[in-house]
Amino acid sequence: MLKKTHTSLVLILFLMTFGAQTGAQKVERLEPASWWIGFNNPSVQVLVYGENIAALRPSVDYPGVQLERIIAVENPNYLFLDLKIAPEARAGKVNVSFFQGKKERTSATLELLEREEDSASREGFNQSDAIYLIMPDRFANGNPDNDEIKGMQEKPDRSEPYGRHGGDLEGIQNRLDFIADMGFTSIWLNPVLENDQPQSSYHGYAITDFYQVDRRLGSNQEYKELVDAGRQKGIKMIMDMVFNHCGSQHWWMKDLPTHDWVHQYPEFIRSNYRLSTVSDPYAAKADLSLTTRGWFDTTMPDMNLGNELVKNYLIQNSIWWIEFVGLQGIRMDTYPYPDKEAMAEWVLRVKAEYPDFTIVGESWISEPSKLVYWQKDFPNQDGYNSQMKSLMDFPMAEALGSALNEEEGWGSGLQRLYDVLADDHLYRYPKDLVVFAENHDMGRMAHFYNSDTQKMKMAIAFLGTVRGIPQWYYGSELVMTGDGAASHGAIRQNYPGGWPGDETDAFTAEGRTQVQNEVFDYLTKVMNYRKTSEVLHHGNTLHFLPEDEVYVYFRYLNDQAVMVMLNNHADNDTAVDLSRFSEILRKYSAGTEVTSGREYPSLTHITVPAKSALIIELE
Template sequence: MHKAVHTIVFLTSLFGGSQGHASQPPELTVAPPSWWVGMQSSTLQLMVAGKDIAGSEVTVNSPDVSIVKVASQDSPNYLFIDVDVKHATARQYTFTLRRPGQADTQFTYDIHRRRDGSRARTGFGQRDTIYLVTADRFVNGDPSNDAHAALVDKPQPDKPGGRHGGDIQGLIDHLDYLQEMGFTQLWPMPLLENAMDAYSYHGYAITDHYQIDPRYGTNALYRELSKQGRERGIGLIMDVVLNHIGSHHPWMADMPSADWINNQGEFTATTHRREALHDMHGVAADVSAFSDGWFVPTMPDLNQQNPYLATYLTQQAIWWIEYADLSGLRVDTYSYSDKAFLSHWTHRLMQEYPELNIVGEEWTVNPVITSYWQAGSNPDDGYQSSLPSVMDFPLQATLVDALKNQESWGTGLVELYSLLASDALYGDPYNLVIFGDNHDMSRIFTQLDEDFALWKMAMTYLLTSRGIPQVFYGTEILMANPHSDDHGVIRSNFPGSWPDDKVNGFTGENLTAQQQEARALIQGLLTLRRQHPVIATGQYTHYAPQEGVYVYFKTAKEGKQGHGDGAMVVLNKNAQQVTLPLPRFAAQLRGINTLQRWPDSSEVATATGEITIAPQSATVWLLN
């Protein structure tokens, strides 16, 4: 008696018929949806979901792929298949699942050829400037996808927390603007499916790890964004969430194992006490209370100690890097995930892509805690991290304080000087991502009480300091959030691409004179970074502030004097003009004949003379 065979074919038209996100019939889903030959690890774990498939015998139709292990956990509806793809070729393979007394089930699985040089891809770095966008609030390039029949959260453009309609097509349509401004990396907040009832626009409550939310576009369109960005010299950074999912994720209706979600799948709030991870006097209970707790009831906290979930999250990140040709990852709420998992996850990704960059979010103003996560920092407990970069929250907070606080022996610009003196804690302080604001805090113009002089000082500092600068969309036109710290207000629409907009931030139409000056400053500084790379990548050397004046240099890292390239930057917080004698800086000016003020090339000083600094200003002097 012959058994009936139910065949499920995975469509892969998104990659010219050979590669992409597989269609997902309701009977069976497979993750990752495809893979590639020539990866550093020859082991691939397929997570197959389907009704009552646990305990199936699995075969594959080619000896090029060997089945190493088949396992199930607590749910009868999941199967984990470990396969060795060391000898696989770029083709489609057929897997058969057999269960006693039931019809066989088959699925096809595509393994593709990798792009040439994929492993050697260069991630974002010091030469780059990152543009962070809330895609829903940037540009509505395709109004037809503003709502989706299967998704509850419909457009509410008049509500700060509602969906406004921005999408991937809008990003593609304005890549030329980013290029003209001089940005070289694009970091959109998460674009994966968020099938939540409300507040789905921010993207951090993921319900499908392998599918772009249809209100933003498609997987193919996301890859097109990456492709067109690279054609303009703009890399694409994906915002990755390892710590939690959205409460409407299919796992919440059917968890693969009882321990898939922390705290038995029930909401228990995190303490947010990240200090517990570093406390030599602390207890394990405080560590668990931090790491295993949830942010909010709508964001279940994942248990990365489960090895199958850990593998799923690792392969998911690799899949998107390979599929969309990414230049890096930003990892949300980095330290909230299991420490051992993070060590393994970063090691595995850097093993696959040695020149990739990954930046983790650790929101603390304590550099001891921030530096703990960066590779090469060598913390006292011997923790091994392969994370290349960390968001420099200590610098962000200190920069604002340094500009706003009154100048004294211990406050004002000296706060910035003192913080930078702690850079020895980091494995590589030049690879930190620095910023004035982001999507989770008041805009930098608001933080500085809309003081335009202080804003210019802040942005000049960020674009000439050490590290990799990140600019939040709209900063270049002084977007602000006065009288409100609502995230939906902070993430307001970028003016110029919405039906009733009278101001256009892209063309400059109806911008105020101050906004035009702000945009010109950002564009000019990004041009300066490109024309004088040492300003982006050079050695940072600073002098202790004196009487409200802080001076630092960017010069060639090898430290050779007389190289004829570099810059001196002067921050003057005084309300009056300052005359600055240059002999104090003789060590940095050795071999330099003249200093030329940027962008006013007509203002030139000799290295042994003096310069005049305008009140409340940041000035850049090119060394010749």
């Protein structure tokens, strides 16, 4: 009798406790919280998070929306719901209810939206574009009121090179005319999503919420307004995305959905960063595993895209941002590090919804023979196809960083540039490569050229005329210096004039020095010429071996042609006999140098000043 009473009391206490728990249950997160009607893929997988949410039964009652599958995982605080959206569904708020028995315990709302008109035909960036790369925290502070946000861990400190400085989306929007006037038609922003880390979170690569713009930069709506404003001024927006890792303070790191949501070890293990292991047919599994499964940094847990739920979450997130803000491009950070099959699937799923959209992958690989593994349609031995047409041209960047500092020789000086172009036979799509001299991870151009503005102008001429899509790093037009190997903070400076109270305003000619204006004006002339030059957008290349420190190449298309002459002599002006180039020059009798306006009525001899470039439009 006593035993029966004890059992009954335990049962009553259990039911009371369970009832209290379920009564208090609520959906803390629903991601994504909105989706669109009319995608080629009619299904969306919704992550639901809430204490013991898996103990409840989800239900959806909305015309045109069907709950196809409920996925429970090892953590009862998560459910994943596969919803199928019929083409005839109407925009509205889809109520997702969670029941215990017949009683609804909690609910959440998925907002169903109509796609923007012509969304699927959105054009990405291409060879007609020139890209301006901006680190948002360091460019311009349009709204000082958002510099410090209550509840966010890191506070602003402009005196700290690795601190938050206060640049934001409003500051960028205020400078769109400035960027457009320089001749740039696309902006690549380093990541703008929330990085609520205790320190050094300004760069954006330790994401703590994949659906929220960092409030110190602005809001989701302000991001959309920036993209819309850019489009009106002929500027496309490229979003920097990260699939390889998240921030250590991401909300799910305290309560992971599955043990394999991120790659875990008994203790921290850093990636070896050896990307050659991925394509190497002889690579040891241990080396390959450390490349792709090791963490990028102590604050950046390595995401496991081999987990179908992780992969789907990130793919959907990228589609959500494209549709929500109207992006024209994505730059994918650390492209070769995650599961390569998952990354190829991502490209295909994005292109299925946006056929003309552009994605460029960061594959920091110095040799074309290894880089081509990551370009679409290369006949890899293992059958892998990345589906990624556009890549960052690191071989060219590294060659350019050395070429102008060296004398001509076998494999040195301007021969480096010739040799990188000669490797274009490897690429299926060489004109889709993004060419650059520097970025937010490398040393500033003025650093490796020792502030030699003549070398900088030669590099500008090359980037503006060589095949591919040029990318420029903000502030280098001001001859900013900084050694990226020594300090990332040193190459991520504030743009003078971007903050209230700045002593100088380099957004104006009056606020720039004579040397800064010399480089700024040259860059502006080259990029604005390139903006309207079909031959530089789509033309073929013909180049001649460098001789006597002079490298000459041509871009040609139908009857149009541009001749580029680079003289790498430190002190000597060089008179060049043009008869050597008769196989193309016989079609032309004169030319005009596009940055100076100087006319060349005869194409027999041209003198190229020391350490300079000539860009001559042929007639």
